[in-house]
Amino acid sequence: MPVRVLLVEDNPADVGLVEEAFREGRLNYELHVAEDGVAAMNFLRKQGQFAGAPQPEIILLDLNLPKKDGREVLAEVKNDPKLREIPVIVLTTSDDEADVHRAYGLHANCYLTKPVDIDDFIRKIRSIEDFWLTFVRLPNRRAMAR
Secondary structure, three states: OOEEEEEEOOOHHHHHHHHHHHHOOOOOEEEEEEOOHHHHHHHHOOOHHHOOOOOOOEEEEOOOOOOOOHHHHHHHHHHOOOOOOOOEEEEEOOOOHHHHHHHHHOOOOEEEEOOOOHHHHHHHHHHHHHHHHHHOOOOOHHHHHO
16 A cells, blocks of 8 residues: 655645655655645645545645644644644754754654755655655554544
8 A cells, every 4th residue: 555645845846856756765655745734734634625635644844834834734733633643754944943943842753954955855755765654663544544
């Protein structure tokens, strides 16, 4: 079964790089993209156009988003009993120490800064696959939904 990933990212170039890295990876992915924080929460709560959306196994979350920023999304996810077990990997351009502390304070599972170099960016996404989707055992949310 494919690994379901929700990428919350408003930059089309970064979305393309993540898609490329996952295509070149070893696992089968089902990548869903939300372009802003409101769409991300609607997807996760299966509201509106996302009524039939699948529950992701992992969330890749940018912090600087339109409509509702990633910090707000992270807080909502981790405060929702139905969503809080989904690992949230912050993937952002910000290397500001205050953002790092705030993200972990909101219970982010990991904080990664996006590299500027394209090859480094793809390597970092592949490291997510290697660690989070190969070595780590995630909760079987599909079994719980039955």
